[in-house]
Amino acid sequence: MEAILDFWAAYSxxxxxxxxxxxxxxxxYAVLSAGVLSFTTVMFAAVGGFVxxxxxxxxxxxxxxxxxxxxxxxxxxxxxxxxxxxxxETHWMALASxxxxxxxxxxxxxxxxxxxxxQGMLVPVRVSVLELFLALAVTAFVFYRMHNSWYGLVSRxxxxxxxxxxxxxxxxxxxxxxxxxxxxxxxxxxxxALATTLQFISADTxxxxxxxxxxxxxxxxxxxxxxxxxxxxxxxxALPTTMQAVLPEIQDVAKGVVLLVIMILLPxxxxxxxxxxxxxxxxxxxxxxPDA
Amino acid sequence: MHDTPTLLxxxxxxxxxxxxxxxxxxxxxxxxxxxHGLIGPNGAGKTTxxxxxxxxxxxxxxxxxxxxxxxxxxxxHEIAALGISRTYQNVRLFSGMSALEQVLTGCFLKRGSSxxxxxxxxxxxxxxxxxxxxxxxxxxxxxxxAGKADxxxxxxxxxxxxxxxxxxxxxxxxxxxxxxxxxxGMNHAESQAIGQLVHELRDSGLTILMVEHNxxxxxxxxxxxxxxxxxxxxxxxxxxxxxxxxxxxxxxFGRKNDAKRIQPVG
Ligand SMILES: Nc1ncnc2c1ncn2[C@@H]1O[C@H](COP(=O)(O)OP(=O)(O)O)[C@@H](O)[C@H]1O
Ligand SMILES: [Mg+2]
Numbered sequence: 001m002e003a004i005l006d007f008w009a010a011y012s013x014x015x016x017x018x019x020x021x022x023x024x025x026x027x028x029y030a031v032l033s034a035g036v037l038s039f040t041t042v043m044f045a046a047v048g049g050f051v052x053x054x055x056x057x058x059x060x061x062x063x064x065x066x067x068x069x070x071x072x073x074x075x076x077x078x079x080x081x082x083x084x085x086x087x088x089e090t091h092w093m094a095l096a097s098x099x100x101x102x103x104x105x106x107x108x109x110x111x112x113x114x115x116x117x118x119q120g121m122l123v124p125v126r127v128s129v130l131e132l133f134l135a136l137a138v139t140a141f142v143f144y145r146m147h148n149s150w151y152g153l154v155s156r157x158x159x160x161x162x163x164x165x166x167x168x169x170x171x172x173x174x175x176x177x178x179x180x181x182x183x184x185x186x187x188x189x190x191x192x193a194l195a196t197t198l199q200f201i202s203a204d205t206x207x208x209x210x211x212x213x214x215x216x217x218x219x220x221x222x223x224x225x226x227x228x229x230x231x232x233x234x235x236x237x238a239l240p241t242t243m244q245a246v247l248p249e250i251q252d253v254a255k256g257v258v259l260l261v262i263m264i265l266l267p268x269x270x271x272x273x274x275x276x277x278x279x280x281x282x283x284x285x286x287x288x289x290p291d292a
Numbered sequence: 293m294h295d296t297p298t299l300l301x302x303x304x305x306x307x308x309x310x311x312x313x314x315x316x317x318x319x320x321x322x323x324x325x326x327x328h329g330l331i332g333p334n335g336a337g338k339t340t341x342x343x344x345x346x347x348x349x350x351x352x353x354x355x356x357x358x359x360x361x362x363x364x365x366x367x368x369h370e371i372a373a374l375g376i377s378r379t380y381q382n383v384r385l386f387s388g389m390s391a392l393e394q395v396l397t398g399c400f401l402k403r404g405s406s407x408x409x410x411x412x413x414x415x416x417x418x419x420x421x422x423x424x425x426x427x428x429x430x431x432x433x434x435x436x437x438a439g440k441a442d443x444x445x446x447x448x449x450x451x452x453x454x455x456x457x458x459x460x461x462x463x464x465x466x467x468x469x470x471x472x473x474x475x476x477g478m479n480h481a482e483s484q485a486i487g488q489l490v491h492e493l494r495d496s497g498l499t500i501l502m503v504e505h506n507x508x509x510x511x512x513x514x515x516x517x518x519x520x521x522x523x524x525x526x527x528x529x530x531x532x533x534x535x536x537x538x539x540x541x542x543x544x545f546g547r548k549n550d551a552k553r554i555q556p557v558g
Contacts, residue, residue, distance in 0.1 A: 150411075151407045160388065165386075168372055273388070281444045
């Protein structure tokens with residue numbers, strides 16, 4: 001009986017972190033799907049996390065309400081960052097965003113009144129798995145709507161070939177600015193989700209490990225459809241626990257090998273809409289119709 | 293023909309790459325409702341001219357006037373919004389998109405509803421989306437690609453991809469269509485079909501500037517043309533007068549006064 005309870009405890013924690021990491025991965029996907037590789041998600045998460053922690057500490061807000069404030073704060077931070085970053089060439093943008101991760105840490109450590117500084121902050125409220133699930137469902141619905149709208153179509157065009165897209169009247173700046181806003185809002189929510197799941201946050205919560213989780217989940221799950229980052233986040237989150245259970249002696253190596261194998265075999269990720277389209281392409285219905 | 297108004301005018305346009313003048317002070321005019329050929333040997337600067345008109349490059353010197361606007365320093369998406377659309381010498385379709393999605397993307401300027409309304413799925417936006425879809429299907433049919441709507445564009449043949457690119461360029465209902473070697477890699481029948489399409493488009497009011505190497509097609513389908521060499525104007529006028537021009541004969545075909553030896557150069 002105790003064993004079952006132990007197992008459930010570990011299992012539900014994995015689900016909770018899978019849900020949290022889904023927000024982080026979707027934040028990365030939001031900009032990547034518009035052709036921007038950026039680690040700014042880590043900063044947006046920090047902003048959302050500390051804003052949520054402060055709001056909960058001061059007003060005893062329920063987690064989902066705190067998520068809303070975190071999303072807005074992340075969006076505002078993203079607007080400022082986008083204005084600066086979108087002036088840079090793509091590869092410089094990626095580098096600058098890594099620098100921003102380091103700057104975020106320094107700022108967090110040096111503003112103890114806002115963030116608790118080196119001590120970090122306790123978060124007196126814990127978000128439930130159900131609440132996380134609801135928040136992710138709403139977020140996923142937003143991504144679903146975007147994917148099937150003009151924004152989704154033109155952001156795919158901008159990602160594939162920004163100069164061709166621009167000669168079709170698409171402002172790449174505008175598309176990528178919107179992408180940053182979405183990334184900021186979702187990243188902020190992800191940061192708040194992380195804060196209310198861990199119940200303790202510090203400068204180290206929003207640092208390189210989160211950047212790695214973000215990029216690994218997105219690449220693993222696939223960055224060509226919004227469902228990819230969610231799948232990727234769950235696989236990436238479950239991998240350590242699974243490897244611990246299966247190959248406890250070499251779990252770290254095994255985890256790395258599994259990641260590499262998936263990325264080599266499925267370079268476009270676990271979820272790839274192109275596969276579906278290829279199947280549609282080959283269906284006899286389309287092949288036999290004569291040209292008009 | 294010379295009484296028709298000017299749609300596009302290049303005034304001493306120059307573009308330097310480092311020390312090289314890809315275009316060196318070119319002046320030429322494209323009149324409304326005509327098919328205008330842009331010809332010249334490889335490396336003459338034709339593609340650069342198209343890149344300058346569409347704003348992908350900005351001229352080092354000179355100015356480009358289109359339909360009452362000076363295109364100076366305008367970004368490509370604003371130039372497109374004025375009514376200029378194009379295809380590419382090396383087909384540049386979006387990878388991962390079906391033929392229909394390519395053309396739908398081309399309809400972006402004529403979407404009729406805001407990005408937000410489309411995201412929110414407002415009834416008017418849904419209607420506009422369906423209209424854009426229907427229009428894209430019609431455009432695919434127009435270039436002979438009906439029934440290929442759901443096919444991933446990169447799996448199609450080169451000629452088919454070129455035709456999808458033309459459909460995509462037509463999505464924005466442009467005033468001026470720039471075609472960069474639309475018949476490259478096509479056989480005679482396919483080239484004729486493109487020429488036919490270009491004529492139909494002109495008759496429906498569109499102005500077309502096309503880079504074309506096949507001299508037969510130029511004489512058959514262009515109303516007027518501009519010949520360039522080394523980034524400079526060599527001759528201008530009707531296709532016949534251009535081809536008979538001794539300078540053109542010398543530069544383009546390597547020998548003077550031998551019009552019979554004209555070959556498609558590719
Ligand atoms: N982006 C560029 N950078 C440097 N040189 C270029 C660039 N684009 C074109 N050129 C040069 O400009 C000249 C004209 O090229 P192009 O316009 O492509 O000729 P065409 O289309 O008539 O064959 C060539 O010498 C080419 O090498
Ligand atoms: Mg060329």
